[in-house]
Amino acid sequence: MPASEGAHYAPAPMPQPVVGPGEFVFAAAHLDHGHIYAMSEGLIGAGATLKWVYDRDPAKVEAFRTRFPQAQAASSEAEILADPNVRLVAGAAVASERADLGLRVIAAGKDYFTDKAPLTTLEQLEAVREATSRTGLKYAVYYSERIHVEAAELAGQLIEQGAIGKVLQVICLGPHRIGDPGTRPDWFFDRDKFGGILCDIGSHNFEQMLYFAGARDAEVVSATVANYAHPEHPTFEDFGDAHIVMDNGATGFVRVDWFTPSGLSTWGDGRTIILGTEGYIELRKYVNIATGEGGGHVFLVNDDGEQHIEATGRVGYPFFGSLIRDCLDRTETAMTQEHALKAAELSVKAQLAARDMTPANR
Secondary structure, three states: OOOOOHHHOOOOOOOOOOOOOOOOEEEEEEEOOOHHHHHHHHHHHOOOEEEEEEOOOHHHHHHHHHHOOOOEEOOOHHHHHOOOOEEEEEEEOOHHHHHHHHHHHHHOOOEEEEEOOOOOOHHHHHHHHHHHHHHOOOEEEEOHHHHOOHHHHHHHHHHHOOOOOOEEEEEEEEEOOOOOHHHOOHHHHOHHHHOOOOOOOHHHHHHHHHHHHOOOOEEEEEEEEEOOOOOOOOOOOOEEEEEEEEOOOOEEEEEEEOOOOOOOOOOOOOEEEEEEOOEEEEEEOOEEOOOOEEOOEEEEEEOOEEEEEEOOOOOOOHHHHHHHHHHHHOOOOOOOHHHHHHHHHHHHHHHHHOEEOOHHHO
């Protein structure tokens, strides 16, 4: 059957551990964002061995060790960096501090795996590019809304197999729930610390636009940001959008916000719509609203008809195993360094170019 016939699509085999115990040792450091838990779970699921954890706050360390009791509490970041057995350091520092941490990890001769956004300024981007180019070490990024979402992984395989032809446009919607603001750390509301909404949560979507369209570069055509509903935090942004044109002619649009209502059954109704010359795909990643269903939905429409594919349990998360093998084999199968940093570059450039629509600033 043609690959474009989604009913006959066979996903790649579920990932399995790619190394044995002790073959690939990593450490977790700077636990400012909760993504460090998922990052660690992904690596462990692919066979990695978690040896160390470090944070300035002992309470964060103890909470982490409750989930991962095999992790030893390091007395300092330096103790982790000095351990010759540690091949990779996973970090979820405050966004504005992630680049400096990565440069220290690379200077110690280790690969680095950071939460998104991986950096917040063009100066940091230049320093990271110089360090990775000079050393060959990795500055990998946890763009979780693609690499840790089975629906997105399955969509990538469908596109690769030609299910919708050549991709023309990628639309990414990334709403989030802010919850009780009192539970958020101070840095969450400080633009200089979190980088701005297009740099922060928007980075997920710039990565997806490049990935699904098969593009290497893009230009930011327009962008807006705003603080519509949180005047008590004047440097916060609760809305952002941007339009890009990619180097292969495809276009992309992203909208991110902190306006998910309490009535939604999950933290955000993340969706991606991918238009091709021979069909289109819609991803309902985290929920299929008003159906009682969770996420993991891929809707495919092409000349073969309309199809609804439930992705959960079909493809897994191959990124983590590929990253481990890339670190051991010095390859680039999980994600190229160029791609990871290009998504970051677009995030920062969109943020810098954005028109501020905050009512007080109009």
